Every structure is written in C-alpha cells, then in structure tokens.
C-alpha cells in the first residue's frame with residue numbers, strides 16, 4: 001500500500017490548502033475554485049476491469065471534474081500539476097466495522113479492562129485522534145465506527161472535530177455506546193460487590209431498550225449497535241455455541257425507535273439463537289456472522305439484511321489447540337469461511353469491515369482486538 005495514494009487523502013490535503021490560502025488573504029473566490037491535476041502511473045477507478053495506466057485526474061475544489069490519459073489535454077489555466085510519478089491512485093476505501101476507541105493493551109499491560117479502569121477519557125480521545133489520522137493515511141476515507149468501548153459519546157466529538165477541520169480523519173458514521181444486556185458485555189469477572197464500568201450500555205426489557213436507543217440517538221448516534229451474542233465456546237459435540245443477549249422484543253423496540261429516526265441498527269451476532277433473534281427483530285446488518293444457516297441466509301436475502309463478516313481478525317492470535325479458547329478460535333474461522341461463501345453465492349449484500357480502527361490496518365489482529373478478548 002505504500003506506493004498507493006488515495007484520492008480521499010489528496011482531497012483532504014487540498015481542502016487544507018484551501019483553508020491555508022483563505023487565511024493568508026487570498027480572495028475567497030480564488031480559494032474556492034482551486035484546480036489541481038493529479039498525474040499517476042496507474043489509476044484504479046473501481047469500475048474498470050484493469051488499472052488504467054498513466055492517468056490524470058482533474059480536481060476542481062473538492063470535486064473530481066475529469067479523468068483522462070496524461071498529457072491528452074492541456075492543463076487548465078491556473079491549475080497546479082501534482083505529479084505522483086510511479087504511484088497508483090485509487091478511490092478512498094470504506095471500512096464498515098471499526099473501533100477507534102478499542103485500543104486495549106496486551107494482557108500483560110492490562111488487556112481490555114485497563115482502558116475502562118485506568119485511562120482518562122482525554123487519553124483515550126487523544127489516541128482516537130491518532131487512529132482517525134492513521135485511517136486516512138492508510139486509505140480509508142469513510143468509516144462506520146461501531147461503538148466506543150466505554151468511552152461514551154467520544155466518537156461524536158471526534159467526528160465533529162474532523163468535520164470542522166480541527167483534525168484530519170475520514171468521514172465517520174458513529175454508533176456511540178452500543179447496547180447489550182445484563183451479563184452481556186465486559187467488564188466482567190470482578191467481585192459482585194464491586195461496581196465496574198461496562199463497555200456498552202446494558203438494558204433489560206423493551207422499555208429500557210427503547211430508552212437507551214433514544215438516548216444514543218439524541219446524543220448523535222448515526223447507527224445503533226446491538227450485541228445479540230456474547231460469550232462463545234465449543235460444546236461437547238464440537239459445535240460453536242454463542243450465548244444470546246437481547247430478546248426479540250427488546251431488539252424490536254430498538255429497531256422500531258431507530259427506524260423512526262431514519263437510522264439503522266447493526267447487530268453483532270456470531271450464530272445460533274442470538275443471530276436468529278437479530279434477524280427476527282429486524283436488524284439492518286449482521287456483524288461478524290460466523291455461522292449462518294441456509295435458512296438464515298435466505299432470510300437475510302428476503303429482508304435485505306447486510307452482512308459485514310470481518311473475516312481477517314479471527315485468523316490470528318489463537319490460543320493453544322488443546323484449550324477451550326483455542327478450540328473456539330479454530331472453530332470460529334472454520335465456520336466463518338463456509339458462511340461467507342454461502343452468503344456470497346446466495347446474493348446477500350456484503351459490506352467490507354475489519355474490526356480494526358484502534359490499531360493499524362497493517363497489523364492483522366493484535367491481542368487487543370475484539371476477536372481476542374474472552375467473550376470474543
């Protein structure tokens with residue numbers, strides 16, 4: 001990826017140039033119509049079957065005005081030529097499943113829990129700012145960030161800072177706190193007498209579910225994120241089992257509320273009862289979807305449910321094969337690939353998502369990612 005330059009990143013740089021020019025006294029009219037021709041050895045335009053060689057992209061303001069073979073047109077008067085040499089240019093990438101606030105340490109440094117127990121919100125926000133810049137630099141011009149892992153509405157503020165030009169970053173769709181049930185999300189494993197923070201907003205019953213959705217929408221959620229499964233393990237028959245969380249009635253209250261606001265609901269669901277409830281409750285997207293039955297795939301096609309499989313993160317950092325978690329790690333990838341192929345062939349709508357965000361996209365899955373921590 002090092003030799004690739006992304007149009008979105010270039011566009012952002014140009015926007016910054018515009019702002020700089022405005023602040024130095026150039027007339028607003030001149031600053032608003034900057035014209036730049038970007039020249040590159042190859043262009044992946046997203047529709048042609050092959051990369052196009054030696055192309056020039058003419059950008060007026062923040063819009064691509066034309067694309068043509070290099071040198072086939074004269075440079076417009078006043079235009080600046082940005083020659084990228086041997087670089088390949090491609091459209092900005094979209095990651096539909098990120099967590100810019102999921103930046104836990106390796107277990108020796110405190111793991112997932114240390115983020116919620118010991119890190120000041122300002123520290124987590126500062127690292128999220130670094131994550132958004134890195135997203136852009138690694139080619140992602142849009143991310144759907146599906147919850148802040150106990151950092152409250154921090155994503156709303158980061159998005160605001162990007163949108164007003166305070167910090168660099170991709171276009172963000174944010175989910176804020178996410179929703180699960182009692183017993184359905186960490187922090188876990190502490191003495192019952194001790195109240196610990198949770199990485200999601202926990203609800204019990206349709207009334208609390210709807211209230212949580214209203215709160216999150218009120219505070220700026222573009223999507224509602226719901227955890228429909230939590231712990232998972234391999235049972236005595238060698239099958240993957242996932243603990244379900246919300247009931248259909250609880251989920252329906254959330255979906256009904258979100259749809260009323262013209263917002264959508266993303267459901268983390270591995271398999272089994274929880275995944276079925278996600279579909280019956282009207283989720284707009286299934287996140288992960290490790291094991292999806294033929295009937296569930298047919299239901300997704302029928303209902304127009306999106307599938308965001310986040311395939312890559314489950315292939316790394318496996319525990320030893322003879323341990324319960326090691327068995328689970330292997331089983332997850334075994335069933336995931338099968339489900340993905342079935343969904344692809346059945347025509348399920350599939351979106352690209354990684355579960356990356358808080359760590360670089362060049363790292364497959366450090367031990368701080370969603371795929372790692374115990375509930376998986």
Ligand SMILES: [Zn+2]
Pocket residue numbers: 097098099146355370
């Ligand atoms: Zn995730």
